[in-house]
Amino acid sequence: MSLSNNSGNELANDPLNSKEAVKPQIEPIRLPTVEEIRGQDIWNNCAVRSVASGVMGGGLGFFMGLFLGSLDRPLMQEEMTGKQEFIYQAKQMGKRSWSSAKTFAVMGLIFSAVECVVEKARAKHDTTNTVVAGCATGGSMSAKGGPRAACAGCAGFAAFSVVIEKFLDRHD
Structure with missing residues:
Protein backbone atom coordinates (compact mmCIF):
# COMPACT_ATOMS: atom_id res chain seq x y z
CA MET A 1 0.00 0.00 0.00
CA SER A 2 1.59 3.24 -1.12
CA LEU A 3 0.89 6.63 0.39
CA SER A 4 2.11 8.40 -2.72
CA ASN A 5 0.63 8.30 -6.19
CA ASN A 6 4.01 8.98 -7.82
CA SER A 7 5.61 6.15 -9.71
CA GLY A 8 9.07 6.65 -8.22
CA ASN A 9 10.11 9.54 -10.45
CA GLU A 10 10.73 11.73 -7.42
CA LEU A 11 13.45 9.39 -6.18
CA ALA A 12 15.20 9.49 -9.51
CA ASN A 13 15.14 13.29 -9.53
CA ASP A 14 16.26 13.62 -5.89
CA PRO A 15 19.80 15.12 -5.86
CA LEU A 16 20.80 13.08 -2.79
CA ASN A 17 20.03 9.79 -4.51
CA SER A 18 21.50 10.70 -7.89
CA LYS A 19 24.99 9.77 -8.97
CA GLU A 20 25.84 13.46 -9.24
CA ALA A 21 25.78 14.05 -5.47
CA VAL A 22 27.68 17.05 -4.19
CA LYS A 23 31.25 16.16 -3.23
CA PRO A 24 32.73 17.71 -0.08
CA GLN A 25 35.20 20.49 -0.69
CA ILE A 26 38.81 19.87 0.20
CA GLU A 27 40.08 22.44 2.65
CA PRO A 28 43.64 23.73 2.38
CA ILE A 29 46.22 22.69 4.95
CA ARG A 30 46.65 25.29 7.66
CA LEU A 31 50.20 25.70 8.91
CA PRO A 32 50.64 26.42 12.63
CA THR A 33 51.33 29.99 13.61
CA VAL A 34 54.56 31.09 15.28
CA GLU A 35 52.73 31.33 18.62
CA GLU A 36 51.40 27.77 18.28
CA ILE A 37 54.88 26.43 17.51
CA ARG A 38 56.35 28.27 20.51
CA GLY A 39 53.58 26.90 22.72
CA GLN A 40 54.30 23.36 21.56
CA ASP A 41 58.03 23.85 22.14
CA ILE A 42 57.38 25.11 25.67
CA TRP A 43 55.02 22.22 26.48
CA ASN A 44 57.53 19.67 25.07
CA ASN A 45 60.08 20.82 27.66
CA CYS A 46 60.29 18.11 30.35
CA ALA A 47 60.73 20.62 33.19
CA VAL A 48 57.60 22.57 32.20
CA ARG A 49 55.56 19.41 31.75
CA SER A 50 56.75 18.02 35.11
CA VAL A 51 56.01 21.20 37.05
CA ALA A 52 52.57 21.45 35.45
CA SER A 53 51.83 17.84 36.39
CA GLY A 54 53.03 18.48 39.93
CA VAL A 55 50.77 21.51 40.28
CA MET A 56 47.77 19.63 38.87
CA GLY A 57 48.52 16.64 41.10
CA GLY A 58 48.76 18.95 44.10
CA GLY A 59 45.38 20.46 43.27
CA LEU A 60 43.79 17.03 42.93
CA GLY A 61 45.36 15.92 46.21
CA PHE A 62 44.16 19.06 47.96
CA PHE A 63 40.54 18.45 46.99
CA MET A 64 40.76 14.73 47.78
CA GLY A 65 42.18 15.60 51.19
CA LEU A 66 39.35 18.04 51.83
CA PHE A 67 36.83 15.36 50.98
CA LEU A 68 38.50 12.58 52.97
CA GLY A 69 39.20 14.90 55.91
CA SER A 70 35.53 15.78 56.09
CA LEU A 71 34.73 12.10 56.61
CA ASP A 72 36.92 11.80 59.73
CA ARG A 73 34.84 11.57 62.88
CA PRO A 74 36.27 12.18 66.36
CA LEU A 75 36.21 9.32 68.86
CA MET A 76 34.62 11.51 71.50
CA GLN A 77 31.99 12.96 69.18
CA GLU A 78 29.14 12.53 71.65
CA GLU A 79 30.92 14.63 74.28
CA MET A 80 31.89 17.49 71.92
CA THR A 81 29.93 20.67 71.40
CA GLY A 82 29.05 21.80 67.89
CA LYS A 83 31.83 24.36 67.91
CA GLN A 84 34.44 21.82 69.06
CA GLU A 85 33.33 19.36 66.40
CA PHE A 86 33.50 22.06 63.71
CA ILE A 87 37.03 23.04 64.78
CA TYR A 88 38.09 19.38 64.83
CA GLN A 89 36.67 18.82 61.32
CA ALA A 90 38.39 21.94 59.96
CA LYS A 91 41.75 20.87 61.40
CA GLN A 92 41.38 17.35 60.00
CA MET A 93 40.44 18.67 56.58
CA GLY A 94 43.43 21.04 56.60
CA LYS A 95 45.88 18.32 57.64
CA ARG A 96 44.53 15.81 55.14
CA SER A 97 44.38 18.27 52.25
CA TRP A 98 47.95 19.48 52.81
CA SER A 99 49.28 15.93 53.15
CA SER A 100 47.43 14.67 50.07
CA ALA A 101 48.43 17.73 48.05
CA LYS A 102 52.12 17.14 48.78
CA THR A 103 51.89 13.43 47.98
CA PHE A 104 50.02 13.88 44.72
CA ALA A 105 52.24 16.78 43.65
CA VAL A 106 55.39 14.71 44.14
CA MET A 107 53.79 11.73 42.45
CA GLY A 108 52.74 13.78 39.41
CA LEU A 109 56.10 15.50 39.17
CA ILE A 110 58.13 12.28 39.34
CA PHE A 111 55.89 10.35 36.95
CA SER A 112 55.77 13.11 34.35
CA ALA A 113 59.49 13.84 34.54
CA VAL A 114 60.53 10.21 34.18
CA GLU A 115 58.05 9.53 31.39
CA CYS A 116 59.20 12.61 29.47
CA VAL A 117 62.91 11.86 29.85
CA VAL A 118 62.47 8.20 28.88
CA GLU A 119 60.30 9.16 25.92
CA LYS A 120 62.91 11.62 24.64
CA ALA A 121 65.78 9.15 25.22
CA ARG A 122 63.98 6.33 23.41
CA ALA A 123 62.44 8.61 20.76
CA LYS A 124 59.24 6.57 21.05
CA HIS A 125 55.81 7.29 22.47
Whole structure:
Protein backbone atom coordinates (compact mmCIF):
# COMPACT_ATOMS: atom_id res chain seq x y z
CA MET A 1 0.00 0.00 0.00
CA SER A 2 1.59 3.24 -1.12
CA LEU A 3 0.89 6.63 0.39
CA SER A 4 2.11 8.40 -2.72
CA ASN A 5 0.63 8.30 -6.19
CA ASN A 6 4.01 8.98 -7.82
CA SER A 7 5.61 6.15 -9.71
CA GLY A 8 9.07 6.65 -8.22
CA ASN A 9 10.11 9.54 -10.45
CA GLU A 10 10.73 11.73 -7.42
CA LEU A 11 13.45 9.39 -6.18
CA ALA A 12 15.20 9.49 -9.51
CA ASN A 13 15.14 13.29 -9.53
CA ASP A 14 16.26 13.62 -5.89
CA PRO A 15 19.80 15.12 -5.86
CA LEU A 16 20.80 13.08 -2.79
CA ASN A 17 20.03 9.79 -4.51
CA SER A 18 21.50 10.70 -7.89
CA LYS A 19 24.99 9.77 -8.97
CA GLU A 20 25.84 13.46 -9.24
CA ALA A 21 25.78 14.05 -5.47
CA VAL A 22 27.68 17.05 -4.19
CA LYS A 23 31.25 16.16 -3.23
CA PRO A 24 32.73 17.71 -0.08
CA GLN A 25 35.20 20.49 -0.69
CA ILE A 26 38.81 19.87 0.20
CA GLU A 27 40.08 22.44 2.65
CA PRO A 28 43.64 23.73 2.38
CA ILE A 29 46.22 22.69 4.95
CA ARG A 30 46.65 25.29 7.66
CA LEU A 31 50.20 25.70 8.91
CA PRO A 32 50.64 26.42 12.63
CA THR A 33 51.33 29.99 13.61
CA VAL A 34 54.56 31.09 15.28
CA GLU A 35 52.73 31.33 18.62
CA GLU A 36 51.40 27.77 18.28
CA ILE A 37 54.88 26.43 17.51
CA ARG A 38 56.35 28.27 20.51
CA GLY A 39 53.58 26.90 22.72
CA GLN A 40 54.30 23.36 21.56
CA ASP A 41 58.03 23.85 22.14
CA ILE A 42 57.38 25.11 25.67
CA TRP A 43 55.02 22.22 26.48
CA ASN A 44 57.53 19.67 25.07
CA ASN A 45 60.08 20.82 27.66
CA CYS A 46 60.29 18.11 30.35
CA ALA A 47 60.73 20.62 33.19
CA VAL A 48 57.60 22.57 32.20
CA ARG A 49 55.56 19.41 31.75
CA SER A 50 56.75 18.02 35.11
CA VAL A 51 56.01 21.20 37.05
CA ALA A 52 52.57 21.45 35.45
CA SER A 53 51.83 17.84 36.39
CA GLY A 54 53.03 18.48 39.93
CA VAL A 55 50.77 21.51 40.28
CA MET A 56 47.77 19.63 38.87
CA GLY A 57 48.52 16.64 41.10
CA GLY A 58 48.76 18.95 44.10
CA GLY A 59 45.38 20.46 43.27
CA LEU A 60 43.79 17.03 42.93
CA GLY A 61 45.36 15.92 46.21
CA PHE A 62 44.16 19.06 47.96
CA PHE A 63 40.54 18.45 46.99
CA MET A 64 40.76 14.73 47.78
CA GLY A 65 42.18 15.60 51.19
CA LEU A 66 39.35 18.04 51.83
CA PHE A 67 36.83 15.36 50.98
CA LEU A 68 38.50 12.58 52.97
CA GLY A 69 39.20 14.90 55.91
CA SER A 70 35.53 15.78 56.09
CA LEU A 71 34.73 12.10 56.61
CA ASP A 72 36.92 11.80 59.73
CA ARG A 73 34.84 11.57 62.88
CA PRO A 74 36.27 12.18 66.36
CA LEU A 75 36.21 9.32 68.86
CA MET A 76 34.62 11.51 71.50
CA GLN A 77 31.99 12.96 69.18
CA GLU A 78 29.14 12.53 71.65
CA GLU A 79 30.92 14.63 74.28
CA MET A 80 31.89 17.49 71.92
CA THR A 81 29.93 20.67 71.40
CA GLY A 82 29.05 21.80 67.89
CA LYS A 83 31.83 24.36 67.91
CA GLN A 84 34.44 21.82 69.06
CA GLU A 85 33.33 19.36 66.40
CA PHE A 86 33.50 22.06 63.71
CA ILE A 87 37.03 23.04 64.78
CA TYR A 88 38.09 19.38 64.83
CA GLN A 89 36.67 18.82 61.32
CA ALA A 90 38.39 21.94 59.96
CA LYS A 91 41.75 20.87 61.40
CA GLN A 92 41.38 17.35 60.00
CA MET A 93 40.44 18.67 56.58
CA GLY A 94 43.43 21.04 56.60
CA LYS A 95 45.88 18.32 57.64
CA ARG A 96 44.53 15.81 55.14
CA SER A 97 44.38 18.27 52.25
CA TRP A 98 47.95 19.48 52.81
CA SER A 99 49.28 15.93 53.15
CA SER A 100 47.43 14.67 50.07
CA ALA A 101 48.43 17.73 48.05
CA LYS A 102 52.12 17.14 48.78
CA THR A 103 51.89 13.43 47.98
CA PHE A 104 50.02 13.88 44.72
CA ALA A 105 52.24 16.78 43.65
CA VAL A 106 55.39 14.71 44.14
CA MET A 107 53.79 11.73 42.45
CA GLY A 108 52.74 13.78 39.41
CA LEU A 109 56.10 15.50 39.17
CA ILE A 110 58.13 12.28 39.34
CA PHE A 111 55.89 10.35 36.95
CA SER A 112 55.77 13.11 34.35
CA ALA A 113 59.49 13.84 34.54
CA VAL A 114 60.53 10.21 34.18
CA GLU A 115 58.05 9.53 31.39
CA CYS A 116 59.20 12.61 29.47
CA VAL A 117 62.91 11.86 29.85
CA VAL A 118 62.47 8.20 28.88
CA GLU A 119 60.30 9.16 25.92
CA LYS A 120 62.91 11.62 24.64
CA ALA A 121 65.78 9.15 25.22
CA ARG A 122 63.98 6.33 23.41
CA ALA A 123 62.44 8.61 20.76
CA LYS A 124 59.24 6.57 21.05
CA HIS A 125 55.81 7.29 22.47
CA ASP A 126 54.56 3.94 23.77
CA THR A 127 53.54 1.97 26.85
CA THR A 128 57.14 1.12 27.82
CA ASN A 129 57.64 4.75 28.87
CA THR A 130 54.59 4.46 31.12
CA VAL A 131 55.88 1.24 32.72
CA VAL A 132 59.29 2.77 33.47
CA ALA A 133 57.74 5.98 34.82
CA GLY A 134 55.27 4.02 36.96
CA CYS A 135 58.03 1.83 38.36
CA ALA A 136 60.25 4.80 39.18
CA THR A 137 57.36 6.67 40.80
CA GLY A 138 56.09 3.73 42.84
CA GLY A 139 59.58 2.75 43.92
CA SER A 140 60.58 6.24 44.98
CA MET A 141 57.29 6.91 46.81
CA SER A 142 57.60 3.71 48.86
CA ALA A 143 61.40 3.66 49.29
CA LYS A 144 61.20 4.68 52.97
CA GLY A 145 59.70 1.25 53.69
CA GLY A 146 62.82 -0.57 52.53
CA PRO A 147 63.81 -2.51 49.42
CA ARG A 148 60.86 -4.91 49.58
CA ALA A 149 58.39 -2.03 49.78
CA ALA A 150 60.19 -0.20 46.96
CA CYS A 151 59.94 -3.27 44.72
CA ALA A 152 56.27 -3.75 45.54
CA GLY A 153 55.62 -0.05 44.92
CA CYS A 154 57.47 -0.24 41.62
CA ALA A 155 55.50 -3.25 40.42
CA GLY A 156 52.18 -1.98 41.72
CA PHE A 157 52.43 1.54 40.32
CA ALA A 158 53.76 0.26 36.98
CA ALA A 159 50.81 -2.12 36.68
CA PHE A 160 48.37 0.61 37.70
CA SER A 161 49.93 2.98 35.15
CA VAL A 162 49.55 0.43 32.36
CA VAL A 163 45.90 -0.20 33.28
CA ILE A 164 45.19 3.54 33.24
CA GLU A 165 47.13 3.89 29.98
CA LYS A 166 45.08 1.13 28.34
CA PHE A 167 41.86 2.59 29.73
CA LEU A 168 42.67 6.02 28.30
CA ASP A 169 44.14 4.39 25.15
CA ARG A 170 46.74 7.10 24.58
CA HIS A 171 49.22 4.90 22.68
CA ASP A 172 48.80 2.54 19.76
